[in-house]
Amino acid sequence: MIQLCRFLLPAVFCSLFFYSQGQVFAPFTINGVGKSGDEKVYLMYYAFDGDNQMIDSTTVTNGKFSFHGQIEGPCYGGVLFGSDFNTASQRWADKKNIWFTLFKGETLISFEDGKNQILGANSGLESERAFEKLKKERGKHNAYLLLKEFIAEHPDDVYSLYKFKEYVGHSKNYDEAIGLYNLLGADLQHSNVGTKLRHLVETFKIMPGVTAENFSQETPDGRSISLADYRGKYVLIDFWASWCVPCRNENPTLVKAYNRFNANNFEILGVSLDNKKENWLAAIEQDGLSWEHVSDLNGWKNKVAIQYGIRAVPSNFLIDPTGKIIAQNLRGEELLQFLENILKK
Incomplete structure (x- = not known):
């Protein structure tokens, strides 16, 4: 099974931050009643307009607890219980934790009679x-x-x-x-x-059959590289990150492809979704990735990743010498065989 590093669902599109229109926020309240025990209570949710994970905490007093905040729109989140947040979040599937859609207005969570019930005085x-x-x-x-x-x-x-x-x-x-x-x-x-x-x-x-959109980004040493620089060659745009285990597992295949086909007009351009330069550079060296690499070190907010709608890594596009996308997300032996077919004619 192919593994990918993905966003959690509520954050799937949330790297798209380059628009800056006004946001309108509204208050929310979460009230819990009928809760026994002395564990801390944590509210965790993903912002409606971003991948920001919001975390708040409180304590149960006389069977009650309350959270207050502001949101732009409905958010996926949950109320978790534990001695600390790490403990609570690691037990996310525990029946005592409650997952729900958070709306503006009041949400009432009743624990009375041993049942978890979500009630709300809101239109959401x-x-x-x-x-x-x-x-x-x-x-x-x-x-x-x-x-x-x-x-x-x-x-x-x-x-x-x-x-x-x-x-x-x-x-x-x-x-x-x-x-x-x-x-x-x-x-x-x-x-x-x-x-x-x-x-x-x-x-x-952006799929096979269309012309790949041009972009430019900087290498680790500050040089600007453009996709247009590769016109006349086959180039694999590889979206990856040092922290992505499936990406690192796929890198030996990319090294094999580069070594085998580089002399046949084939190049790779790595676009990293890292945000720490030292981690990015270490991964390039450790995995022996001898082709060019670019990144703006903005993680999932990488402008090229946004431009290409990248929602999971590893992801790739194979571009032909005319600039047209001819394949997408080729991995492992499938990638090697595809390159063999088009470059060893």
């Missing part, structure tokens, strides 16, 4: 229940048709944008995604998140 919870009701009514309706029906009925509901965000985190079907986007109300489309999602959808068109 009503929207979520409406979606779950529709899903139950439609039975095995596929995800696209279900979401299409829901958004059509709730075009101005921010929960529609939240579900759309989840959908494009899994799908790369441009026609379906742009169709769903066009069903959203104008305010949601032009919101901070809506604008970013539209950009992500546009990257779905």
Whole structure:
């Protein structure tokens, strides 16, 4: 099975930070009642508009606890219990922990009678229940048709944008995604998140058969390298990172490919999603990656990764001498065989 380093679902699109439209935040409150025990309570959630993991903590007093904060839109998160956050988060699947969609307004979590119940005095919870009701009514309706029906009925509901965000985190079907986007109300489309999602959808068109978009980024020694510099050659754009175990496991195959085919007009350009230069350089040396490497050291916010809609690493695109993408995400023996077929003619 091919392994990939991915975002968690709520953060799937969240490296798209280069738009800077205004954000509108609203307050939320989480109140817990009927909780026994003296463990600390932790609130962990991912921002609606980013991969930022928010963490807060409090204690149970007389069976109650409370959290307050502000969010731009619905967020996936949970209330966790443990002596410290590491202990609590490592036991994320523990039945005592509660995972839910966090909405603006009040969310009440009742632990009374040994049951965990999510209650809410907010419209978001009503929207979520409406979606779950529709899903139950439609039975095995596929995800696209279900979401299409829901958004059509709730075009101005921010929960529609939240579900759309989840959908494009899994799908790369441009026609379906742009169709769903066009069903959203104008305010949601032009919101901070809506604008970013539209950009992500546009990257779905970056696939074999189209001309690769040019980009430039710096090498470790400060030289600027452009994809256009490789025109006339076959070049594999390899998106990777030193912290990505599947990437490091794939590197021996890339070394083998480079050594075997470099004399046949083949190059590799590594684009790193690292944010620490020393780790990046160490991995290049340790793995013997003798081709050119570039990075802006912004992690998942790497501008080239954003430009190409990268949501998991390792990812790659094979570009032909005319600049056209001819293959995507070739790995292992499949990569070696593909190169053998096109370069050893």
